[in-house]
Amino acid sequence: MFTKKRIIQFCFAALIFLSLDLWMFKTLSTNFRSYEELRNFNEIELFAQTAPEDQDLQAYEKWIPSVKSIIAGARAFYFSFDEMQGDFVPSTGSETSFRLWDKYKESTEFRKAMESVYYLEPMKLSGSYKADYSLDPDIHSQETIASQVYFVPVIDENGYQANGAIMILVPNSTATGYMSLLRTIFISAAVIFLGIMLVITFTRDPITGFMVLALFGVVVIFIAYPLLEAVRLSFMKDGVVSLQTWKETLSPTYLVALWGSLRLGVLTATISTIVGYMFAFLIERTSFRQKKVMSTLATMPVISPPFSLSLSIILLFGNNGLISKQLLHLNTSIYGLGGLTLVEVIGMFPIAFMTISGVLRQIDSTVEDASLDLNATKWHTFKSITLPLSAPGIVSAWLLVFTNSLADFANPLLLSGDYRVLSTEAYMLVTGRSNLSAGSALSFLLLMPTITAFLIQRQWVGKKSYVTVTGKPSTTLTELTNKPVRVSLEVVSWTFIGFIVALYLTIVAGCFVVNWGIDYSFTLANWGEALSRGWTAIRDTVTLAAIATPIAGLLAMLTAMLVVRKKFPGKRLLETLIMTPYAIPGTLIGISYILAFNKPPLLLVGTGAIIVINYVIRELPVGVENGITALHQIDPAIEESAADLGADVTTVFRTIVLPLIRPAFLSSMSYTFVRSMTAVSAIIFLISARWNHLTVLIFNFSENLRFGLASVLSTILIVIVLMVWALMQVLVKDDKLTQKTISTR
Amino acid sequence: MLEKKSVSVTLEHVTKRFKNVKGKKDVIAVNEANLVIEPGELVTLLGPSGCGKTTTLRMIAGFELPTEGKIFIGNEEVTMMPPNKRDTATMFQSYGLFPHMTVYDNVAYGLKLRKIPADQIKEKVNETLGMVGLADYGDRAPSKLSGGQQQRVALARSLIVTPSVLLLDEPLSNLDALLREQMRIEIRKIQKDLGITAVYVTHDRVEAMSLSDRVVVMKDGFIRQIGPPSVIYEEPNSRFVAGFVGKATFFPVKILRKDAEKWICELGGKEAVVSHAGDNVEVGMEAVLMARPESLRVVEPGTGHIEGKVRMNVYLGNSLESFINTSFGEVLVQVDDPHAKKIYAEGSDVSIDFAPDRVRLLNKDET
Ligand SMILES: Nc1ncnc2c1ncn2[C@@H]1O[C@H](COP(=O)(O)OP(=O)(O)OP(=O)(O)O)[C@@H](O)[C@H]1O
Numbered sequence A: 001m002f003t004k005k006r007i008i009q010f011c012f013a014a015l016i017f018l019s020l021d022l023w024m025f026k027t028l029s030t031n032f033r034s035y036e037e038l039r040n041f042n043e044i045e046l047f048a049q050t051a052p053e054d055q056d057l058q059a060y061e062k063w064i065p066s067v068k069s070i071i072a073g074a075r076a077f078y079f080s081f082d083e084m085q086g087d088f089v090p091s092t093g094s095e096t097s098f099r100l101w102d103k104y105k106e107s108t109e110f111r112k113a114m115e116s117v118y119y120l121e122p123m124k125l126s127g128s129y130k131a132d133y134s135l136d137p138d139i140h141s142q143e144t145i146a147s148q149v150y151f152v153p154v155i156d157e158n159g160y161q162a163n164g165a166i167m168i169l170v171p172n173s174t175a176t177g178y179m180s181l182l183r184t185i186f187i188s189a190a191v192i193f194l195g196i197m198l199v200i201t202f203t204r205d206p207i208t209g210f211m212v213l214a215l216f217g218v219v220v221i222f223i224a225y226p227l228l229e230a231v232r233l234s235f236m237k238d239g240v241v242s243l244q245t246w247k248e249t250l251s252p253t254y255l256v257a258l259w260g261s262l263r264l265g266v267l268t269a270t271i272s273t274i275v276g277y278m279f280a281f282l283i284e285r286t287s288f289r290q291k292k293v294m295s296t297l298a299t300m301p302v303i304s305p306p307f308s309l310s311l312s313i314i315l316l317f318g319n320n321g322l323i324s325k326q327l328l329h330l331n332t333s334i335y336g337l338g339g340l341t342l343v344e345v346i347g348m349f350p351i352a353f354m355t356i357s358g359v360l361r362q363i364d365s366t367v368e369d370a371s372l373d374l375n376a377t378k379w380h381t382f383k384s385i386t387l388p389l390s391a392p393g394i395v396s397a398w399l400l401v402f403t404n405s406l407a408d409f410a411n412p413l414l415l416s417g418d419y420r421v422l423s424t425e426a427y428m429l430v431t432g433r434s435n436l437s438a439g440s441a442l443s444f445l446l447l448m449p450t451i452t453a454f455l456i457q458r459q460w461v462g463k464k465s466y467v468t469v470t471g472k473p474s475t476t477l478t479e480l481t482n483k484p485v486r487v488s489l490e491v492v493s494w495t496f497i498g499f500i501v502a503l504y505l506t507i508v509a510g511c512f513v514v515n516w517g518i519d520y521s522f523t524l525a526n527w528g529e530a531l532s533r534g535w536t537a538i539r540d541t542v543t544l545a546a547i548a549t550p551i552a553g554l555l556a557m558l559t560a561m562l563v564v565r566k567k568f569p570g571k572r573l574l575e576t577l578i579m580t581p582y583a584i585p586g587t588l589i590g591i592s593y594i595l596a597f598n599k600p601p602l603l604l605v606g607t608g609a610i611i612v613i614n615y616v617i618r619e620l621p622v623g624v625e626n627g628i629t630a631l632h633q634i635d636p637a638i639e640e641s642a643a644d645l646g647a648d649v650t651t652v653f654r655t656i657v658l659p660l661i662r663p664a665f666l667s668s669m670s671y672t673f674v675r676s677m678t679a680v681s682a683i684i685f686l687i688s689a690r691w692n693h694l695t696v697l698i699f700n701f702s703e704n705l706r707f708g709l710a711s712v713l714s715t716i717l718i719v720i721v722l723m724v725w726a727l728m729q730v731l732v733k734d735d736k737l738t739q740k741t742i743s744t745r
Numbered sequence B: 001m002l003e004k005k006s007v008s009v010t011l012e013h014v015t016k017r018f019k020n021v022k023g024k025k026d027v028i029a030v031n032e033a034n035l036v037i038e039p040g041e042l043v044t045l046l047g048p049s050g051c052g053k054t055t056t057l058r059m060i061a062g063f064e065l066p067t068e069g070k071i072f073i074g075n076e077e078v079t080m081m082p083p084n085k086r087d088t089a090t091m092f093q094s095y096g097l098f099p100h101m102t103v104y105d106n107v108a109y110g111l112k113l114r115k116i117p118a119d120q121i122k123e124k125v126n127e128t129l130g131m132v133g134l135a136d137y138g139d140r141a142p143s144k145l146s147g148g149q150q151q152r153v154a155l156a157r158s159l160i161v162t163p164s165v166l167l168l169d170e171p172l173s174n175l176d177a178l179l180r181e182q183m184r185i186e187i188r189k190i191q192k193d194l195g196i197t198a199v200y201v202t203h204d205r206v207e208a209m210s211l212s213d214r215v216v217v218m219k220d221g222f223i224r225q226i227g228p229p230s231v232i233y234e235e236p237n238s239r240f241v242a243g244f245v246g247k248a249t250f251f252p253v254k255i256l257r258k259d260a261e262k263w264i265c266e267l268g269g270k271e272a273v274v275s276h277a278g279d280n281v282e283v284g285m286e287a288v289l290m291a292r293p294e295s296l297r298v299v300e301p302g303t304g305h306i307e308g309k310v311r312m313n314v315y316l317g318n319s320l321e322s323f324i325n326t327s328f329g330e331v332l333v334q335v336d337d338p339h340a341k342k343i344y345a346e347g348s349d350v351s352i353d354f355a356p357d358r359v360r361l362l363n364k365d366e367t
């Protein structure tokens, strides 16, 4: 592969291309600079000719600032010729220019320039000077910009004497805009060319090479770069390296928020795990009858849109809530830790339920039988066998819920009240005070416990040593509970489910009420208003999610194929980077995206593209994992046969891999769609006047106490999500039949 | 239906090293392999598990890249060429049938990739399915076929694209004995009829012997011997090859001298004459004398080379196996056409004899 000949070949070609690239860049930029200089000279001379006829100071005061209309951003200062001194003396003009002159007036350059002007020759100083543009009060420019300095004479009518001189500062910025564009183009040309050369010279399968290269491009630009940019900016203040932001972040104000996040996380995780275990145990380990219904209902909150549960809790228990105020006349507030924990538990216990179910299902019940045979009581068997065997599930569930709670953004936004958590605090900093770097620093603070929990969870999932997988699922399950225990479990579970259903029904009810909390009469007006005000948001949300869905699905499956089946350098790095967004709170991703993509060359903020990209990047990890798991179950010989018969990588992917991992493909797509429709934490930073998101609109309405409108939009969102979810269930079920025939031989 | 010029396959100094992760030692799966497979020839790669047969095959197919060396198909170097560009077709041990396609679509896959008109594809697929005896099975899913039928689908799918080289990796290992024999004959027939160059991987010596024009015996990544089955069997160059391709008894001997192209050695205190020797055998060294059961004869005590006592006779119809206890241990002698020969009863004293040109001196090294 890396033979000497090829390396030399590559280096030679790279050298030729790079020197060509560099040469073209130099030529173009020199040309551009001299052209720019020439143009400025012309403009400036032209400007000097428009000088007021009479030597009236006021006229000059008015005239001098008009230089900006000729050269954008320029500053001028006028010197009149003093016959007595035989020299130019400062008269009027911009402070910026004057200060610069004052600083350098004794330098030979400036003296030469004045002399030249005296002899009626305009002159441009070589080199650029740093001028502080904030000195001019009328112009809102905050920076110190390197500038070119021009001197021109104002010539007397008779044409052989200078009445005065003008010093003009032209900021380099107009030029740098074009120059940086030029630089970007040439650098990317070089990078792309080298990448292509690399693939062509050193791989025998260029298509795979290009796919890997493209994937690396995507991952570096849209995952690594924004995060690094966020890190970088959290160490900057006003353009210089500083620890100021971090000092602020680690101040007591925000440590309180960190403590708040952690407390909420621990509470939510603990309660959710207990509730989740109860459900999982009831469904997997007892002779409970309505298993299907119960498990479907218990997973529902996972796909429910953000804000909907909080909204419903506010409607029922808020300051003007139906139960708290109208029925019980209570004065306690639902806002704060208690309310937050309640909503988060309802929203996140399904995660615990599913994780623990998976583990409980795999416990071989013969172990339990053996214990019962030894005359152990059922309770003892549960305590000494079942519970320890399900420990990995419990730990894993706890950590998963914990990370989810830390990253949760929507519920605290509505329900936190005076209670402070990091995710919303970061949001306030960014939107309220436009302090992006502090916002990103706060999100990084949040990242630490998240990543820790995530890594521990990975570790536990990796070690399945406790679980006895026999491969042959036992047909009969030993009843581990006696009737009273089971019935009480059932009652508690049904009550819980009933409460959840009631919450959703409350939202539906909210759609038809004039003014919740005050006037409960029936109306349809909410629908009209919500639809007319929310229609574009609904359309945008569905459109963007629909665009992101196939892209994410295909990209995930393609990535899975490359990762599982191909060898290439940097594979581990690629995998890690792709999985990163899974462990990162959405707030951080959102903030890092605005930091990274609000400037050229990737000026994406405000476009729909950034939202789509964000959807794709955030949902990719789950899709890739799905794809990897599916591919591991497929005999590589199947793909090799296809390649052997003449199919190239793309054909193998299209005709063999994709059909074989169709269930994973479908579920990744529906997952992406649902998650994109219900996204909020990152999206709230990325929406713009042109592209709005339904969840953000729901938030706005809720915040303004327009609960009727929020309810309507929530209901619409729930209906859309449920439809897609149901469709997906049908498609996958359909697939189970074909799936059975997929055996390795 | 398939007219194509047969091509050769050449391996030049091919080495494959697998980098082992986690700081373990690299595995050298194939070591400095040199092999020329003639056009239209069927060559088997034979060797114990893990000796590098599959790896060699996969390098010819293009699924693995040689670490060093070159591979040619015909006159073209294909070392770096991806599998889809090579004119080879592989039959995998697990068949690799496309489970989401019918038998018909499986077989048609290669033709569809070649953008052949649909009516021609249909004609060709039906013809090929007929050839492998699956004419009526086009609509079935591969999973609804028996092992032997699946195997034939795989064969049809490989053959329909008229590959220049057919590569088979233990294609019959999952079939029962009877079906195996049938399919073996079928594969050989088709391969001969079409004149396809074929490489066949197996660890079953009977399969290798009965099928191939030449056998390549491998061990630990090294090619140990290449030759037609009869040569490999009759004239092994090493103790390993002799033992791997058939039953053999190895008597320790000391080589005394060489007289007129014949080796004189000392066997159990007596001198014995041997006509042939394998590699690395020199006068003066300790060696082994390799004898096949059918090369040995049972004679009257005192008249042969080695004295012994019959422990057991096993009657097999067309032959009889005599297990004889000697000072070298138990020796197996095969008596062909036992009705025409004198049979020594169990327990009787006998002597074992051999003709000088029916045995072979080999280096005593086991490997
Ligand atoms: N992808 C791989 N990575 C690392 N080592 C490998 C790989 N493939 C094969 N090997 C090693 O290379 C050696 C040769 O393997 P190979 O599959 O060629 O054996 P084989 O002769 O086909 O054996 P068998 O008869 O069991 O199929 C073995 O030691 C094996 O462990």
Ligand SMILES: [Mg+2]
Residues within 6 Å of the ligand: B053, B054, B055
């Ligand atoms: Mg093998």
